[in-house]
Amino acid sequence: xxxxxxxxxxxxxxxxxxxxxxxxxxxxxxxxxxxxxxxxxxxxxxxxxxxxxxxxxxxxxxxxxxxxxxxxxxxxxxxxxxxxxxxxxxxxxxxxxxxxxxxxxxxxxxxxxxxxxxxxxxxxxxxxxxxxxxxxxxxxxxxxxxxxxxxxxxxxxxxxxxxxxxxxxxxxxxxxxxxxxxxxxxxxxxxxxxxxxxxxxxxxxxxxxxxxxxxxxxxxxxxxxxxxxxxxxxxxxxxxxxxxxxxxxxxxxxxxxxxxxxxxxxxxxxxxxxxxxxxxxxxxxxxxxxxxxxxxxxxxxxxxxxxxxxxxxxxxxxxxxxxxxxxxxxxxxxxxxxxxxxx
Ligand code: PHE
Numbered sequence: 001x002x003x004x005x006x007x008x009x010x011x012x013x014x015x016x017x018x019x020x021x022x023x024x025x026x027x028x029x030x031x032x033x034x035x036x037x038x039x040x041x042x043x044x045x046x047x048x049x050x051x052x053x054x055x056x057x058x059x060x061x062x063x064x065x066x067x068x069x070x071x072x073x074x075x076x077x078x079x080x081x082x083x084x085x086x087x088x089x090x091x092x093x094x095x096x097x098x099x100x101x102x103x104x105x106x107x108x109x110x111x112x113x114x115x116x117x118x119x120x121x122x123x124x125x126x127x128x129x130x131x132x133x134x135x136x137x138x139x140x141x142x143x144x145x146x147x148x149x150x151x152x153x154x155x156x157x158x159x160x161x162x163x164x165x166x167x168x169x170x171x172x173x174x175x176x177x178x179x180x181x182x183x184x185x186x187x188x189x190x191x192x193x194x195x196x197x198x199x200x201x202x203x204x205x206x207x208x209x210x211x212x213x214x215x216x217x218x219x220x221x222x223x224x225x226x227x228x229x230x231x232x233x234x235x236x237x238x239x240x241x242x243x244x245x246x247x248x249x250x251x252x253x254x255x256x257x258x259x260x261x262x263x264x265x266x267x268x269x270x271x272x273x274x275x276x277x278x279x280x281x282x283x284x285x286x287x288x289x290x291x292x293x294x295x296x297x298x299x300x301x302x303x304x305x306x307x308x309x310x311x312x313x314x315x316x317x318x319x320x321x322x323x324x325x326x327x328x329x330x331x332x333x334x335x336x337x338x339x340x341x342x343x
Contacts, residue, residue, distance in 0.1 A: 003056050010064045015071035028064040035061050101337035108313040109188050110341035112208050115232045116186045124185040126171035132161030134170040138292040139249040154192050164192035168209035172304055176293035181300050182214040199321040206309035213302030222303035250283025261315045280307045
């Protein structure tokens with residue numbers, strides 16, 4: 001039987017109904033069909049013809065099978081996948097694997113920890129559910145200090161003073177209660193405050209507390225350490241502004257502002273149109289705190305600081321709205337894919 005003839009038949013066979021397709025299968029693809037007979041007849045051919053005829057028959061069988069698959073797929077509105085493996089086609093678009101990425105707050109936290117571990121700081125942790133002693137009393141807050149107010153603090157059991165910590169300064173107390181100087185620790189963690197959620201404030205955010213206590217620690221050490229940190233974090237030309245402030249647990253207290261990097265200090269919502277953004281509070285540890293924690297206030301001095309992680313992330317990455325950090329919007333999170341903490 002003429003193969004060219006058969007090929008024409010395969011190509012023009014009407015496959016538009018299930019009955020037609022069964023007829024096609026019977027004629028070409030099943031046992032007892034024309035191709036089956038021709039394959040069987042190969043044996044009777046002389047070897048030099050056998051090879052060529054075999055090849056031609058195989059090609060014809062593949063063609064018949066492909067037409068059938070195509071016809072069935074078309075009826076179900078499907079398409080037949082290409083049989084060429086994609087990796088062998090250099091023009092095929094790159095397949096991107098959905099690798100995960102790190103959250104911008106973890107990136108910033110790692111960057112901060114990296115900078116401080118280089119100058120000898122160790123990590124410490126404390127619980128998010130705290131008591132009045134660690135959050136307020138040991139830190140020298142007067143009993144009627146406004147920060148204890150229900151409006152700022154989430155109390156879980158108000159009568160027992162059990163609350164969600166409002167700052168990571170609790171960890172200063174926990175570390176000093178159980179160890180003696182020299183102390184150099186960094187304590188990252190989540191804190192809670194009763195605020196109206198907006199682009200600038202949230203009911204929870206992240207801080208990193210730092211504490212350094214030893215003989216002869218002075219305000220010059222505090223200033224040098226924090227300037228080292230800010231330059232390491234934002235770069236050497238960052239504008240820094242020191243402002244006198246007040247915290248019950250530090251005496252001399254200060255806050256540090258950084259020139260707003262979102263608007264280049266021209267004024268925007270993040271810097272409240274001042275050109276400056278507050279990034280940390282700090283000061284020399286008040287001797288009353290040493291007394292409460294069992295550290296000799298005659299012998300030792302120290303400094304402490306609390307960094308606002310969201311603020312630092314906003315400035316570093318140019319994020320206008322604080323709420324983005326907690327919404328898990330993939331478009332936001334994926335824009336940090338491939339970022340590392342140290343750049
Ligand atoms: N705990 C203070 C705050 O949350 C920050 C701070 C920490 C200030 C350590 C001084 C020393 O605002």
